[in-house]
Amino acid sequence: MQIIIRYELVINEALHSALMLDTPDEQIDEFIRFFGKHIGCDRIYIFEDNKKEHVTDNTYEWCHHGIESEMDYLQGVDMDIIDWWYKAFGKKENVIIRDVETIKNEHVYTYNTLKIQNVKRLVICPIRYKNEISGFFGVDNPPIDDHLGLTTFLDMIATLVISFLKIRNSQNKFKREAKLSGYSALGQIYTSMHYINVKTNRFHIVKMERKF
Template sequence: MKTVIKYELTLNKAMRSALSYGTPDEQIDEFIRYLGRHIGADRIYIFEDCPKKNITKNTYEWCADAVKPEIDNLQNVPMELIGWWYDLFEQKKNVIIDDMEDIKETHPDSYELLSGQNIHRLVVAPFRYKDEISGFFGVDNPPDTDSMGLALFLDMMSTLIISMIKIRDTHNTKTRKARFMGYAAFAQIYIFIHYINVQTHLYEVIKNTDNGFRDTTDGSFEIHIKKLLKNCCANEYLSKELAFVDIDTIEERLDGRSSIVSEFYGTAFGWCRGRFIPVDYDNDGRLLHVIYCIESIEEQKERENSLLSMAQTDLMTGIYNRGHGESLIEQLLHNKVKGMMCIIDCDKFKSINDTYGHSVGDDVIIAIAHTLQNICRKNDIIMRLGGDEFAMYFPGVTEKKNANEIFERIFKRTEKLNIKALGDRRITLSLGACFYDGIADISYDSLYCKADEAMYKSKKQGGFCATIYEP
């Protein structure tokens, strides 16, 4: 009777100590820690069964000082390895081993598992609640006292353990629902949101759109997402996106990252971005759940394109600015694309500004830019170098005959320009050109200097003159 009262008092104190903690997991940890210290054992632990997989896992553990923790090593333990324990549990009995050597011959697998953990004696009791909760808890190397009394103590713990695990599971369910509500809070950003178990490939749809896609398949995420992407992803991006949503490789690709993304063009939403976000990990540190979501980035793409255009374009004329034009020509030269470089300058432009004002000068620059742009082919490059100076590169043009035809078109169209503010005054151009044979290495600066030198020779001769550089 005294032993029972002693154990009841210990359990009551352990529960009071546990309830001083906030979360169920912390309460269970404190509960077994308190018991461990007052019993004087090496280790107290709780294992929870997974009957569907026929395994059991060490979910909580307390160890005395200098005793090696085993919780990381005792995950996914096959239940048949200690099958005789479960036979005793079915008979409503506990496992009591006063001397590990007693089971060396009768249960060699258990002996090897337990003695490898430096266990000499133990007492283990089961806990069961309907078909929802099952497992066992035990004490390793308890004081060499009454093992039956300790078994009685563990039986008294059973109801408390079940209650605490039920509270934990309820708390986790509420936390999960709260997490889903949190996802819903930012769901306005996304077209689709999925919650996926990486290990089972099962999924839940947190958000769907009303664009007509209503997949009710209960299968794996792969089946669902393949249907979804076929419905909303442009064909030219489909194979890339199917590779991106491969769940078998997602853990490796996410390794240490907060998210990974892939962009594609959507048939219903324009430009879209798919994103994987890790949610949590299992006891072995393996990725457990991820969020996969798709958002429309059409407006963002429009802004990016607008900013990119501003960065590449001369604001006055709308053609390429010097920086971008040079980079494009440098790329062609790097790839050994033969062609012709031209430098074009408006004759006596300073006198136009001085006589008619800068606004008229701006009109002249814009008119010349549009004229040059209109004679360009698709792959030709035209840019404003600054002031009244322009540069052009014509890929594939390497003969004087073709060059002269281009010069003639430029001059004829410029001659027809009519700027009302100039009255009868006509705009004339001077042009210098240089060929690149596509064989030798050459820099943009070198090619520019040669064409510029030829242009100044044209300047000396006056109006509508073109000179091709000669070494």
């Protein structure tokens, strides 16, 4: 019970810190930064799935001081490569790797990728939207003795993460629609038709309608 209360306090503090910022992107970055520093891990990140392309993209990342970012290299990752993660998500399970050496033979590609990044252990939790997996939330090299507690922690914040992502998507959609509407309005200001004689370089206006 005390662990749950402690996690709830941290979530409240992280949410308060994030909401001090203006844009959804800034809020998400601050949200995961707060958790990363609190947990004491090397890296914390969010992946969002593109089901049409069957890939997943690292869209947000926080790294501890001295840890190199991997986000630029983790774009368009084929979901089949980590299909065993998605199978676990489908069974409502998290992925907990306490020692990366234990997956060396069974999941070679995942092992090699994590080894290059100096990841020794990790915890991965799915992000669900409308009862479907839409991505995942991960922590590299978390404290050794609290993996189960950490998955509970990540499950609790996954709902808030998806809320931030929904707000971001809504704002992006509104901006796109406003931009297209602006172009359309600009195009309607002048509607004209000209007849041009290319031999004489003369022209006259057939029709012009100006709208305000």
